[in-house]
Amino acid sequence: xxxxxxxxxxxxxxxxxxxxxxxxxxxxxxxxxxxxxxxxxxxxxxxxxxxxxxxxxxxxxxxxxxxxxxxxxxxxxxxxxxxxxxxxxxxxxxxxxxxxxxxxxxxxxxxxxxxxxxxxxxxxx
Numbered sequence: 794x795x796x797x798x799x800x801x802x803x804x805x806x807x808x809x810x811x812x813x814x815x816x817x818x819x820x821x822x823x824x825x826x827x828x829x830x831x832x833x834x835x836x837x838x839x840x841x842x843x844x845x846x847x848x849x850x851x852x853x854x855x856x857x858x859x860x861x862x863x864x865x866x867x868x869x870x871x872x873x874x875x876x877x878x879x880x881x882x883x884x885x886x887x888x889x890x891x892x893x894x895x896x897x898x899x900x901x902x903x904x905x906x907x908x909x910x911x912x913x914x915x916x917x918x
Contacts, residue, residue: 799877831910831918838862840906844898866917880911 799907828836841860851860858868865901874885886908889899910916 811865813875827905827909830918831906831913833866833910833916835916836906837910838865840899840903841865844903845895870915875911875915877911880908883908883911886911890915 831837841851842862846855846860846862846865850853850856852859853859853861853864858872858874859865860868871884874883876883880886886904887893888895889904889907890896
């Protein structure tokens with residue numbers, strides 16, 4: 794009587810399939826560095842200058858809020874953009890996070906800086 798190799802073939806195929814499913818996606822850890830005190834002029838305005846206040850976007854005469862250096866603080870304060878009691882719930886922050894309309898122009902470091910600035914009272918410093 795001849796023995797069937799079918800059980801061994803099934804086990805081999807199962808193990809081969811399992812090994813092909815083991816994929817490791819190393820996602821680099823995002824390291825966010827925040828200063829002791831976030832400065833509007835030194836930390837926040839450079840974010841706006843790099844990504845927000847170019848012609849046709851959030852500049853003087855453009856889309857609100859006006860994030861140009863001379864107008865940004867007043868524009869942010871006078872609009873309904875900040876939630877000082879829950880900075881992460883600020884509309885300004887939500888728009889910059891993943892899924893928000895400005896997410897493609899921001900990064901986790903920018904979001905963390907702006908959130909911390911709001912947590913510190915959104916001062917014009």
